[in-house]
Amino acid sequence: MTKTGAATVLSLRGISKSFGAVAALADVDLDVGEGEVVAIVGDNGAGKSTLVKVLAGVHPPDSGVIEFEGREVRLESPTQVHALGIATVFQDLALCENLDVKANLFLGREIRPFLLDDVAMEKRSWELLRQLSAKIPTLSVPVAALSGGQRQTVAIARSLLGDPKVILLDEPTAALGVAQTAEVLNLVERLRDKGLGVVMISHNMEDVRxxxxxxAVLRLGRNNGxxxxxxxxxxxxxxAITGAADNAVSRRASRAADSEPRTAEGSEAR
Structure with missing residues (x-):
């Protein structure tokens, strides 16, 4: 179920992924709606990173069904997934610190009818950054000179090339200060305001809230709420993350069973 009124853009049903004898994901379901932010949380080893890599086309699932905009698809490679309309910003950002902002935005996707079209790339770069209300003064500044929040902005802006419908953000506020975190969370809200579906992996409950x-909670590779x-x-x-909710249910069920009247032979009284 997506939030009320949101059309489902991405749907996962029964997604499983194993590495040898280790089941990283088991029968995972997930829905993401247009203009909706879905946070995926869980303890270490819960399957969050594996799920992101499945959605990014890095690890094809062993079983299950993935639907994108209402039709079943196979996510077989990062290039195919991006062309489909799903963009990913991994935690390491994959930026080249010695290159400037414009070069990073178009790295591997340069506009070149014949030679590099610097004018077109500069125009498109400013369009992307304005959409995110980015606080970056010039496109010629090396990424190495940017703050953590500004680097995250560049990575997110780069993901918007190709007009994706879903953005995957892997720990976007990890290791950021308070001001930089607020800046990134504002970016997430702007992505939602643009009508994009956003999947955000996070361990920070304040950011999630x-x-x-x-x-969506993952526990031991499975949905847990x-x-x-x-x-x-x-x-x-x-x-739900720690399993305390499951333990509470088990304790209530155990107490209910213990309270059932029994006959002398140990069977339930009828």
Whole structure:
């Protein structure tokens, strides 16, 4: 289920992925709607990174069905996935620090009818950065001179080349300061305002509560709850992440079973 009124743009059903004897994902379901931010949370080893790599085309799933804009698709390579309309910003950003902003935005996708079209690339670069209200003063500044938040902005702006419908963000605020984190969260909201579906992997509950519409919890490679971010408590999310919620259900079931009247032979009384 997506948030109320949002058309589903990406849907996963029964996605499984194993590496040898290790099941990284088992029967995972996920829906992402247009103009919706879905946060995926979970402990280390929960399967978050594997799920992102499946969606990015790095690891094709072993089984399951993926639908994009209502039709079944196979995500077989990063190039094919990007052409389909799903863009990924990994945690390491994959930026070249010795190159300037414009060169990073068009790295591998340069506009060149014959020679490099610097004018067209500069125009498109400013269009992308203005869409995100980016605080970058010039396109000629080397990425090495940018702050963490500005680098994340460049990586997100680069992902918008090709007009994707879904953006995957892997820990976008990791290792950022307070001001830089706020800057990145504003970018996430702008992506949602543009009508994009956003999948955000995060371990920071404050960030999740700040921008997510729904929170999907993975535990040991499986779904362990999908919550409305506006109404769920942080305690309930953490309980789903750690398995405390499952333990509470088990304890209630055990107490209910223990309270059933028994006959002398140990069978339930009728």
């Amino acid at each position: 700040a921008v997510a519409d729904r929170v 999908v919550f409305d971010a506006r109404t769920v408590s942080t305690e309930d999310i953490i309980a």
